[in-house]
Amino acid sequence: SSAPSVSPALSAAELTALRDRALGDYAALVERGLSLDLTRGKPSPRQLDLAAELLTLPARGHLAADGTDTRNYGGLQGLTELREIFSGPLQVPAAQLIAAGNSSLALMHDSVVHAMLSPLPGAGRRWADEPRVAFLCPVPGYDRHFALCERFGIELIPVPMTADGPDMDVVERLVAEDAQIKGIWCVPKYSNPDGVCYSDETVRRLAGMTAAAPDFRIFWDNAYAVHHLTDTPVEIADLLALCAESGNPDRAFVYGSTSKITFAGAGVAFFGSSPANTAWLLGHMAKGTIGPDKINQLRHAEFLRDEAGVLEHMRRHRELLQPKFDLVQAILAKELGGTGLASWSSPAGGYFVSLDVLEGCAREVVRRAAEAGIALTPAGATHPYGDDPRDSTIRIAPSYPGLEELEQAITGLAVCVLLVATEKLLE
Numbered sequence: 001s002s003a004p005s006v007s008p009a010l011s012a013a014e015l016t017a018l019r020d021r022a023l024g025d026y027a028a029l030v031e032r033g034l035s036l037d038l039t040r041g042k043p044s045p046r047q048l049d050l051a052a053e054l055l056t057l058p059a060r061g062h063l064a065a066d067g068t069d070t071r072n073y074g075g076l077q078g079l080t081e082l083r084e085i086f087s088g089p090l091q092v093p094a095a096q097l098i099a100a101g102n103s104s105l106a107l108m109h110d111s112v113v114h115a116m117l118s119p120l121p122g123a124g125r126r127w128a129d130e131p132r133v134a135f136l137c138p139v140p141g142y143d144r145h146f147a148l149c150e151r152f153g154i155e156l157i158p159v160p161m162t163a164d165g166p167d168m169d170v171v172e173r174l175v176a177e178d179a180q181i182k183g184i185w186c187v188p189k190y191s192n193p194d195g196v197c198y199s200d201e202t203v204r205r206l207a208g209m210t211a212a213a214p215d216f217r218i219f220w221d222n223a224y225a226v227h228h229l230t231d232t233p234v235e236i237a238d239l240l241a242l243c244a245e246s247g248n249p250d251r252a253f254v255y256g257s258t259s260k261i262t263f264a265g266a267g268v269a270f271f272g273s274s275p276a277n278t279a280w281l282l283g284h285m286a287k288g289t290i291g292p293d294k295i296n297q298l299r300h301a302e303f304l305r306d307e308a309g310v311l312e313h314m315r316r317h318r319e320l321l322q323p324k325f326d327l328v329q330a331i332l333a334k335e336l337g338g339t340g341l342a343s344w345s346s347p348a349g350g351y352f353v354s355l356d357v358l359e360g361c362a363r364e365v366v367r368r369a370a371e372a373g374i375a376l377t378p379a380g381a382t383h384p385y386g387d388d389p390r391d392s393t394i395r396i397a398p399s400y401p402g403l404e405e406l407e408q409a410i411t412g413l414a415v416c417v418l419l420v421a422t423e424k425l426l427e
């Protein structure tokens, strides 16, 4: 994993000294009565301001490039010009891309619901008629993926992450032997929460592996496709193309959105897949809507212009986000570096830092932080059923707070880590 397991590098005397200092620091921290929130990966108001112009668009009238009156019904697949802009970043031909409402999570949800109620291309039967439906969940992962599955009684099977993506030896074995495994959750670039980017080899193996289920799908949630934090943007392999080349053309469901590009609550979400899957989803969507909000899609196309426009806009996000991520790294290194009491990811993009503390300490760290007024994502949220068996992973979301608040929160968090770890070791 990007966060290797930690082991203390301190003598008993050093530990005692550290614990005593942490006790004092913690008392002072509680005394300050902070109220800080690092729970969710929300864009900050300044990031949202970058897209303020959207509120004045469309400025060139209400007609789309092909003459579509965006005010009217219709156009279920979404505006062509917007699909063309996101075709490159999401690695899906525009003709196979759907531009929908504001939430990719909603598209993931609806994909699961439709697969429950109607057979997928290639399926013998719908998932609701299966004796059991299971999804592989690389861990640590995104809690809302897990919650979505739980809501429909889908069994969650954790798979360990490596620096190159999910452990493919485990994935290949499970998917080949168990026909009830119908899906795997993947955040292939700047993964939530550990920032992992899938290697080309991982993507190739996912596309080509043998699946016992004829309706096995890779839920490829490319939520952070263009959310770079360095000068060398990560490029991942093209899953959809590799699936087609490997004779598994219908295996990939690709998702993305502008939630962290424009407005998190009023962006545009995308689904992309094979022609058969895209037709399958459109057919079911047609029963629920006559068409998406094309005015919002038009204003997005006007605002972002083209793929280069998206990348240029993301550079502005990076200017706001990078100082925050740098600050988290600097504080964690200063306060916890060399102690062996914690390790953490150094993501090259995305929205999160994953902090690993000593085994059995994460819940207590989160509890102590909450007592000091620092709200963190609940420990365990990064694992299926909220159960991190090692109780060691904590997700940090640095995007929302200002720099000053962030400094207070991460410094306070480090105090909690030191306190809980030293107390545990001195037990």
Ligand code: PLP
Residues within 6 Å of the ligand: 041, 102, 103, 104, 105, 106, 142, 187, 192, 221, 223, 256, 257, 258, 259, 264, 269
């Ligand atoms: N997927 C991942 C991996 C996320 O981290 C998030 C938000 O944090 C989402 C999806 C939500 O996407 P949307 O806003 O498009 O529903």
